[in-house]
Amino acid sequence: MKYASNTIRNILVAGHAGCGKTTLTEALLYTAGSLERMGRVEDGTTVSDFDPEEEKRRASLSTSVVPVEYDGIKFNLIDAPGLFDFEAGNYEGITAADSVLICVSGRSGVTVGAEKAFHLARKNNKSTMVFVTKTDLENADYFKILEDMKIKFGSTICPCVVPTKLDDGTVCYINLFSQKAFKYESGKQIQVDLPDIGHRFQGLIEAMSEAIAETDDALMEKFFGGEPFTTEEIVTGMRNGVKTGQITPILCGSAVNLQALDMLLYNMRKLLPSPSFDVLTAETVNGDPVEVACDENGPTAAYVFKTVADPFVGKLSFFRVLSGKLTAGQTLVNARTGESEKMGKTLMVCGKKQVEVDEIGAGDIGAVAKLTTARTGDTLCEAGRVIRLPVADFPKPSMFRAITVSKKGDEGKIGSALARLMEEDPTLVYQTNKETKQQIIGGLGEQHLDVVLSKLKNKFGVEVTLEVPRIAYRESIRKSCQKQGRHKKQTGGHGQFGDVIINFEPCEGDEIVFEEKVFGGSVPKNFFPAVEKGVRMAAEKGVLAGYPMVGMKATLLDGSYHPVDSSEMAFIMAAKLAYKAALPEAGPVLLEPIHTLKAHVPNDNTGDIMGDVTKRRGRVLGIEPDEDGLQTVVAEVPLAEMQDFTTFVRQMTQGRGWFESSFQRYEIVPSNLVPAIVDEAKRLGNLNDDSED
């Protein structure tokens, strides 16, 4: 079945972990009559949390698309994970949604996840609505949450449905639009007399009217004239305010007890924007801005907001159709690559269930199976109009671990398995560190990497272990030293002879510089390249801990040769001997990578972060103002001290903060730390000479 774009609402359900998003999604499906039984997160039986990892952990780890059809409207709910390690879900979801339903637990209140969801919505110009859930709980406190939201979300918040209790203790809900009250029995609405909540009631009506007045000059005049708004004015004013982000309606209810969900659905329909009037700004292939209207009859353009790569089911690309329609068998151009790709079956997805459909219309969300080139962030278009939307700005990995397979023979499997996982997860990276030769995976935190491990094992049959990555140390010298290297061997007939005097000294930069100042042909010219080669080979390993040498200049000064026994090989050996003799006396030092750190944290945490940076041998360079009410602490910290910084920042800021770090330069390791690094290098066999005969 095809849906006209004005009957669609694309809604990201976001908020703190455990606030009740998945249960709410399930309850809305049930209320809409699409489920015979309501699943429970605790039992791993919900429509959204169908992945075995989610069932096991009793929490959402990736977004699920759950269309709820109710009263002629298709609500495409995108149930996002609340755990910060799985934030990728919010970023993919926001690109497909027109609005964000922020779920707030009536008990825990406006926690970090809700704040982040609100900021994400504002940053992406999406409408917001809040659902305060779990109102069935004894200690749920709607009014405290309302006050808290005013502080955190500003004056945009506007109460619409308010819980209170009847004399017998039953929770009932006052609809401020109609000024009627309802209680619920097994999900069924029963009207009750409007309970007397005293002066609060007038205050709430006032707050609502004021918010509406703000959206329109004529309404503002009416408001100041003391005239009450008509229901029509209220609804229109609200809808406009929600569309522009001036109003965030606050509703409430209980997902578990199926209370006030009909009011939520009604208001989601009435107040949240449909994609029909969307005009997105995209880019042509030349980078020029172009407006794309959500036109059912326009040329097809569809955005891939999510990819699932299951080893058994295959790849599934989730689309939001921007204009035109997506049909099976259609050939579309990928704006990123310019390649054409034929669409397979078009599917409507509900949790893990997939239903084949003829087409996915403008504004709607659906999926296509087994595409080869399309990946998350791509726009696929009809050849006549190729445009693209920007890729969502996913958080960058901040925690890195070295990964090794547990079973010999599995080495080949890991690359392809991780490639699949990276297709679905833009916050996961996998690379080889050329210097330490370790395979490294990076993600958003411990839990994230733990789930990756679990998926590798259960989905791809590869068992791996993680460890803190080795640091790519380097070595250099601080003094100048001149030594002779003499290689002489008599084996049977033909001998080997090479003899050099080389001066080694520190120099600027990371290079190994070679020069010759040989006087009078003591070393023939044709052996210079061999001497240089010998120096470079030797410099691959420093003498302290076997790490590569940098910033060293070697000058060939003198030497001698033998007309028969001298050879390239002999001079290579001689150069190596000179290096070995000279380096220990040239003031060798160990260098470590220093990273620039930018920690984006709330004002209250800047002191803790600065203290911690100092403890980690870092230097604070300054504090800069940042967006979203954060401050940026800029510092330089040795990489070796940063391996658990992700966990620290997360804990210190309760998940509000984040950081980025990038390589800056190498610096000398303090001498007290050198012995441990040398011991470790010995254990790893770094110092073994593997280049000699």
Ligand SMILES: Nc1nc2c(ncn2[C@@H]2O[C@H](COP(=O)(O)OP(=O)(O)O)[C@@H](O)[C@H]2O)c(=O)[nH]1
């Ligand atoms: N009492 C009560 N508990 C709820 C309600 N909604 C969710 N929960 C419980 O809160 C916990 C977390 O719910 P879940 O839907 O997984 O939250 P999510 O992490 O936001 O998806 C579960 O134990 C739910 O049973 C509600 O309306 N009332």
Ligand SMILES: [Mg+2]
């Ligand atoms: Mg969930």
